Amino acid sequence: MNPVIEAVVAALILVGAFFLLVGALGLARLPNMMSRLHGPTKATTLGIGSLLIASIVYFTATRGSFSVHELLITLFLFLTAPVSAQMLAKAHLLRSREEQSRVTPTGRPADWATLAKGTHDAS
Amino acid sequence: MTLLLVVLVPFFGALLPPLVIRSGRNTCAMATGAVTLLALALLMSHAPAVFLGEVPKAEIPWVPAIGLSFSVFADGLGFFFAAMILTIGLLVIIYARYYLSREDPMGRFFTYLLLFQGAMVGVVLSDNVIALLVFWEMTSLTSFLLIGFWRKRADARQGARMALVVTGGGGLALIAGLLLVAEAAGSYQLSEILVRGDIVRASPLYLPALLLVLLGAFTKSAQFPFHFWLPHAMAAPTPVSAYLHSATMVKAGVFLLARLWPVLAGTDVWFLIVAPVGLATMLIGAVIALFKDDLKALLAFSTVSHLGLMTMLLGFGTPMAAVAAVFHIVNHATFKAALFMSAGIVDHETGTRDIRRLGGLVWLMPVTGTLALLASASMAGVPLFNGFLSKEMMLEEAAHTAYLGLDFLFPVLATVAALFSVAYSARFAIGTFLGKARHDYPHQPHDPPVGMWLPVAVLVVPVIAIGILPGVVAGPLVALTAGAVIGGPLPEYHLALWHGITPALVMSLAAFAGAALLLLGFGRADALRLRLPRPDAKAMFETASAGLVVASRRAVAAVHDGSLPRYAGVILATLVAVGGYGFWSATHAAGTRPLLPVSLPAATAFLALLLASGMVLLRHGDRLTALILTGVVGVIVALAFLQFSAPDLALTQISVDVVTTILMLLALNLLPKTTPPEESRAVRWRDGLLAGLAGLGVAALAYGVMTRDGTSISDYYLAESKPGGGGTNVVNVILVDFRGYDTFAEIIVLGIAALAIYALLDPALKGAAVRRIKAMLPHEEAMDAHPLLLVMATRVLLPLSLVVGTYIFLRGHNEPGGGFIAGLVVAIALIMQYIASGYGWAAERMRVDAQSYIGAGVAIAGLTGVAAFLFGRPFLTSTFGYLTWPVVGKFEVASAMAFDLGVFLTVVGVMVLSLAQLSRVARRIDPAPHNPEPMDVRLEPAASRAREG
Amino acid sequence: MITIAIAIAAGAICLALGLTLYRLVVGPDATDRVLALDTLVIEAIALIVLIGIAYGTGMYFEAALLFAMVGFVTTVAFCKFLLRGNVIE
Amino acid sequence: MELLLAAGIGILTAVGLYLVFRAHTFPVILGLTFLSYAVNLFLFAMGRLAIDRPPVIVPDAAAYTDPLPQALVLTAIVISFGMTALIVVLALRGFLETGSDSSHLDAPRGGKGDAS
Amino acid sequence: MRARLLPHPLLTLLLILVFIFLMNEATPGVVVLGIVLGIVIPLLTAPFWPGRPMLKAPLTIASYVLIVLWDIVRSNIEVAGIILFRPADRLRTRYVTVPLDIVTPEAIAVLAGTITMTPGTVSADLSADGRALLVHCLDAGDPEGAVAAIKARYESRLKRIFE
Amino acid sequence: MTPAISALDHAIILPVLLPALTAAFLVLALRHHLRRERIVSLAATGLLLALAIVLFALASDGTVRAYRLGDWPAPYGITLVLDRLSATMLLLTAVLAGCVLIYAAGGVDGRGRHFHPLFQFQLMGINGAFLTGDVFNLFVFFEVMLIASYGLMLHGGGPGRLKAGFQYVAINLLASAVFLVGVGLIYAVTGTLNMADLAVKVPQVAPADAALLKTGALLLFLVFATKAALVPLHWWLPATYAGTSAPAAALFMIMTKVGAYAIIRVYGLVFGAGAGPLALAAAPFVMPAALATLVVGTIGLVGSRKLRDLSAFAVIASMGTLLIAVGLFDVEGLSAGLYYLVHSTLAGAALFLIAGIVQEQRGAASDRLIPAPAMGGETLLGGLFFLAAIALVGLPPLSGFIGKVMILQAVRTCAIWPWIWAAILGASLLMTFGFARAGSVLFWASGPVSERKPLPALPGLAAVVLLLAAIVGWALAAGPATQALSLAARQALDRNSYIEAVLLPGAPAASEK
C-alpha cells in the first residue's frame, strides 16, 4: 500500500479514537447530566466519522474499487444522534426540578414542550 | 362355552334392569330373576358331568402377553359355590322386589346386584388366576356400590368406603400373591397350579406368596384383625347384607383358602397363621355378636365368627378338617341367609331392629317367626339342624389340635366360642320372637307378603333336611366339593347325627350349659363389657382416614407451596447434582486445542459484562436500571458473536434486543417499578451459592468443549452450501434449506406467541384488569408525547430502513443477513412510527394488518415447502437457478428465498402485532381522545400554509 | 503503521469503554445510564469498524450499520418511557 | 479467549438463575433473559471459537468456523424472543388481574402477595 | 401525476444512492434495483410523511452542508479542549432560548439536529408552539452571541432552503 | 439425487402440516366465526385421525420409514422417522384430540380468543415431536408444543390460572435452556444432531470426551423428565393442570407422554444398551425417580381438596407408574409401559373432562370436595367418574389393571422388585381410598337429587363417554394391542433397524423377522 495512504489511514484512526476517548471522558467527568450529554455527541461525529473515513480510504486503496458504504453509518448517526440527545435532554428536564429552574423562558406564551401543561388537551 | 355364559349372562343381564324399569317394578325384578335363572340353568346343565367327576372347561383368550385368559372350569368347589351364589341370588332378588321402597331406584339396584353376581360367579369359576383377580376386585367394586346404595346416608357412604378400602386393599395384596404363586408354579391356569402344590411350596416365593394371598383372603372374609369393616357394611339394604355379607362375598376369602388349599396348605406356616386367625375370629365374632342389640349387627358378627370357624378348619390343613369346613360352608349359607332375611322382615314390619324393643313376634307373625326360630336353632348348633352337624365336626377337629405344644388351647377356646355362639343365637331367637307379644310397635306387625317369606322358607328346608338326613341330602355335594378342595382321595368320614359320646359331644354340651348360665347373667356380663374398653372400628377408621388426608395434605402443601423460587431451586439443585454425577462418573481428559490469545477489547468487554451483571445482581430491585444494564449485556453479547466470526448472530442479537427492550418497557409501564427486597440474607446467599455453582458448572463445560477439537457434520454444509443450496452464507443456507424445517417450525413458534399474546391481552381490556388500569393515575409526565424532532427523524428513517431491509434480505443467501434480520429491521422501523407519531396515527397508515403478515408468511413458507411435492420431492426441497435479464445481468433465483420471504413477513407481523397489542393495554389508562396529529407541537397556521405552498 | 494505529486506537476505545462503564455504574440517574448505554453503542460501532480494518474484511459492516440504525431506538424507547410512561401511545 | 468466554457464560448463567429465584415476576423475566444470553453463547461455543473465519464461502478463505451452531443459535434466539414476549404479557396480565406481581401462586391460606 | 408517483423526489434520489452505497457497487443490476426501490418505497411510505417539503436553493444546501461540516470539526476540537483541560467549576454551562423564524417542521428538525451535532450545543427542547428552541451550551460566555450565531449561520439558510 | 418418492411417503409429514395449515387458515379466514372455526377444526382433527390410522397401518409392516426433509441425506438434513412407536403415539394423539375437541366445542372454546388455532398448533407440535429423528428439531417442536400449550393453558382464564401459567412458562423456559445446553454438549462431542447418527457415534466416543457427553445426555434426560413430570421436576404440573380448562388439561395428558416418549427414544436408542461406555446413561435415575413420582402423586391425590387437584396428582402418579416400566429399558418393560401409556392418557383425559363437567354443574361449590346441593345428572356423572376412577387406580376390569399387571410382571427382573410391587400396589390402595372419598363426597353426599337441575351439556358427556369407551376397547383389545406394542418396543430398542433406515436409504427395508 502506498505509505501516504497508510499514514492517512493511521492518522484518521488515531484521530477517531482520540475523539471517542474525549467523548467518553466528557461523559465520565463532566459534573451534570446536561453537560455530560455533550460528550457522546462529539464522539459520534468526529470520532466515528474519522474511523469511517479511514475505513473508506483503506478499503478503496486495498480493493482498488471505491468503498463508500461506510458513509451510510454516518448518515444514520447524523439522523439519529440528535434525536437521542434531545430525548435524553427532555427526559432529564422532566425529572429534575433543579434543571427546570435553570432553563431560560421561551419568550412566548407557550412553555417548553416537555414542561407545558395541557398541550394536547387543547386539541 | 355355556360355562363361560354362566359368568357372562349376569354381566350382560345387568344392562336389562334400567331398560325395563319403566315397565314396572315387577317386570324389573322378573327380568333380573330371569337372568339369574338362566345363568343357574346354564350351570346346572353341567351338573351331571360335574357329579360324574368331570371338570368342564371353557376359554376365551384375552391377553396372552400377561397370561390372562378368560377361562373357567367347574370342579366340585367352583360348581358348588356358583350354584350357591346363583340360587341365593335368585332368592335375594325375589326378596328385594318387596323389600325396596318405591323411592329406591330399583333398576340401578338390580344392575349392581347382577354385576356383583357375575363377578362372584367369575371368582369361583375362574381357571385363570389373573381372571380370578379381575373378578375378585370387581366384587369389591360392586359391593362398594351396593353398600353405598342409600348414598344420602352418611353411614352408608362410610361403610361402603371402609369395605372398599379393606377388601379392595386386600385384593391388591392378592394380586401380588397370586402372581407369585403363578410364577412359582409356572402357569397362570389354576387347574395346572393346583397339581403343582409341591413345586410352589418348595419355591422361595412360597412364603411371600402365602402371606399376600392370606391378606387378600382374610380381608375379604373379615378375619381378625380385619373383621371391623363387615358390621358397617350393614348400612346396605338388607338384601345386600344377606347376599354379600352372609352368603357370598365374605365367603370368597374362605373359598380362596379352599381353592388354594392343595397348593398352599399343609405347611407349618400355613397352620401357624391360618388356624389361630380363624380361631380368634370365631371367638371374637361370637363374643361381640352376643352384645349387639341390632339384629343385623348381631348376625353380622355371627357371620364373622362362622367365617372364622371355616378358616380355622382349613387352617388345620388336614383333609378331615377340610371336609368339615366344606360342610359348614354349605350349612352356614342356608341358615344365615334365612336369618338375614328374617331380620329384614322384622325391620320392615316393626320399623326397628333393636332387640331391646322387640319380642314375642312369633305370635304376631307366626310364619316368619317359626322360620326364624328354626334357622337360629341351626345357628346355635342344636341337634336335628344342619348347624349342629358341622359344628360337631369342628369341635372334634379342634379337640385333636395342639398349637405350638399347647394341646388345650384350641379345644378350650373352640368350646368357649361355641358357648357364645349358642348364647347369641338364643338371645336373637328369644329376644325377638319369643316372650310376650308386645304392642308398642309403631305399626301392628304382620307376616309379610309371601314373596318375602317364601325365600326364607326355601332356605329352611335344607336346614332341617340336612340336619336329619345329612348323608342322603348333603353327602354327594360335600363329597364332591371336599374332593375338589383336597385335590386327592377323601378321608374316611361319615355324615351322621350320632357318632356316640365323642369329645365333641362333651364340648357341645358344655357350650350349651355355659350359654344358659351366661344368658342368665347377661345383665352383669353386659355391665362388665361396658366397663371394658370398646374400640369403635368405624370411628377409628374415620379418624385414621381423616388423619391420612390431613397428613397428605400437609405433606403436599409443605412442598407444593406455590413458590416459584423454591421450585426453581429444587430443579436447579437436581440439575447440578445429576449433571455433576454425569461428569464425574465418566472418563475425562483435558483438551489440547490451542487457546486463542486474549485481546484488549475482549478483556474490556468481559469487564463490562462483569460490571453490568454484577450490578444487575445488586440493583435488580430498581427495574428500569436492571433493564438498561440488560441492554449493555446485549451489546456485549452481540460483540462477542462478531469477535468469534458470527456476523449473522450479531445482527440478529442487535435487532432482537431492541424489540425486547421495547417490549419490557411497555410491560414495565404497568408493572411496579421496583421489586421490594423480601428475602432474608440467608436465602439470598443460598440462592447465590446454588446459582453460582450452576454457573461454574456451565462455564466449566463450555471451557471443556472449547479446549478440545472435534469433527462435525458441518463440513458437509460448507462443501454443499454453494453447489447444493445455491448460497455462500452457510448459516443462511442451513436456516432456509438444510434445516429449513426447523425454521418453518420456528416462525410458527413466533406466530403462536403472537396469537397467544393477542388472546391473553384481549380480555385484559375488560373486567378487573381495566378497573386496575384506570386506577393507575397518569404519573408525572411530559405533555409532549410526539416530539417534533423524533417524528421528523422517523419519517426519513422508515424509507431508509426499508431499503436496508431489502438489502439485508436480498444478500442474506450469500452474505450476512437474511429474512429474519430483514424482518426485524423493517419491524423496528414500523414500530418507530408507532413510538414517534402515536399508535392511532401510524396504525391508520399501515396498509396491511399484522395478523395478515403472519398468516401470509407462514403460508408462503409452507407452500414453498409443499411445492416440492409436485416434483415428487420431500417437503422443503429447494431449487435454484440463474436468470439473465437485459441490463440487469445474471442473477440468482432460489426457491429458498421464497421461503425466506415467508420468514421475513412472519417476523414483521409478529413483532409489530406483539408490541402493538401490549401498548394497547396501556393506552386504556388515558381514555381521552388521542391527538389526531402526528406531533404535539402545534405549529402556526403559517406552517401549514407553507407546507401547502 | 496501520497495525500500530489500530492497536493504539483499540486501547483508546477500550479506555473510552471503561469511562462509559464508570458512568453506567455511578449514574446517578436513569438518564445518565441510558446515555452511557447510548455511548456504549457508539463505541461498539467504532470497535466494529476498527475490527473491519484490522481483518481487512467487510463482513462486519452490517453489524455496525445496524447498531447505528437501531441503537437509537433503544435510547428513544427508554426516554419515551421516562417522559410518558407508555412507549407506544 | 476461551476462558474469557466460558467465564462470561458462567456469569450470565449465575446471574440469570439468581434472578429466577426472586419472588417477583419481573426479575424472573430478566433472569430468563440473562439465561437465554448464556445459553445462546454456550450453544455457540459448542462450535469452538474462531476469529475472522465467518462461515461465508469466499474464494481464498483458509478455513471457516462451524456454521451449524450459529444456525441453531439463531433459531434459539428467535424462539426465546417469542417465549419472552409471551411471559412478559403473562406477568403483566397476572399483575393486572390480581394486583400483585409476586410469582407465588396464592396459597389457599391467603398468602403473601405483595402490595405494590 | 409526478407528485403522485414521486411524492418525495429527493427521497427517491437518496434511496437510490443509499442502495448503491449499501451494495458498494454500481453495476447496472444494482442501479436498476435501486431505482425500483427508490420509486416503490416512497410510494409505500408516503402516508407516513404527509407534508411535501420542496427544497429550493440547491447552492444554499451545499453551502449549508459545508458550513456544518466545518463547524463540526472546529467545535469538536474546541470542546475536546474544554473536556480535557477545563476544570468543571469553570464551565459556563447555560441554556439559551433561540426564537425561531422558520416554521416548517422539516426545517426546525434540521436546525435542531445541526445544533446538536455541532459540539458545544445541544438542542434540548422545543417550545409547545414550535416557535422557540431551547439550547444547552456547554460553555457559553456570550449567550446572546451564541443565539445570534445560530440564527445567522444556520436558521437563515434553512429558511431559504425550506420556505 | 435420490429417486422421487411416492404420494404415500408424504403422509409422514402430513401430521405436522395438516394442523399447521389448518391453524393458519383459521387465523387468516375464520377468526371471527366461532361456529365455522369449530367445524373446520373438528374436520381437520377427523382427517388427522384418518391419517394417523393410515400411518399406523403403514408402520405395522415393521419397516422403519425415514422421510428426508429438503431431500438432504441424513444426517445432514432433518429426518422424520415413522416406526411402530411413533405411529402409535400419533394415533393416540389423534384419538385424544378428537375427544377433547368435541368437549371443547360444547362452549369452552368460545371463552377466549383463538382456541382452535392454538389447539391445532398444539397438535402440530406434538406430532412433530413424535416424528422427528433429530435432537435439535425435537427442541424446536418442544417449543412449538409448549408455546401453544401456554396459549391453551391460559385460554379464557382467571387470576389463578395466570399465576399458575407464569410458573408453568418459567419452569419450561428453564428446561428449554437446559435442553440447549444438553444438545450443545452432545453436538460438541459427536458433531451430529441426527438420532441415528448419534446412535452410531455415541458408542465410539473417545474416553477423553465421555464425561462431557454423559453430562449432556443426563441434562437432556432431566429436561425430558421435567416434561414427564418426574419427581423432583414435576412442580409445574399440579397447578397447571388443575388451573387450566378441562379440555386443555385433557389434551395436556399427551404432553407428559411426549417427555416419556423422548426418554424412550433418546435413552432407549441413542444412549441405550448398545451405547458402549454410555450405555443406559439415564437408567440409574429413572427407576428411583419414578418410584418417588408414584409416591408423591399418590400422597397428593389423597390430600387433594378439589377434583382437579386430585386429577392432576393422579396424572403424576400415573407418570410414575409409566416410567417405572420405561425405566427397565427392556422389551418387556417398554411394552408394558406403552400399554399403560395409552391407557393412562385416555383415563386421565376422561377424568379431567369429568372434573370440568362437575365444575360446571356444581356452581358455587365448583369441584371442591365438600358436600353441596345435588347437581343435575348426578347419577350419570357419578357412574362415569366411577369408571374413570377404576381406570386410573388400575382396578379390574379396565385397561389400567392389565397395564399394572404387565408392569408388575416386567419389573420382576429388577433387583428391587419387592419395593416396586409394594409401591405400585400400595399406591393403588391409597388411590382407591382417595377416589372413593372424592367420589362419595361429590356424587353421594349431596342434597336430594332433583330432576329439575339441568343435565350436563351433550358434547361434554359424549367426549367422556367416547374416552371411556376407548378405555374399555383398549382393555378388550389388550391381546392384539400388547402384541403390537411388544413389536413396537422391540423395534424401538433395536438400534440397527433404525440406523439402517435413516442412514442407509439404499439398503433393503429393515423388516423384522
Ligand code: NA
Ligand atoms: Na443470514
Ligand code: NA
Ligand atoms: Na431443501
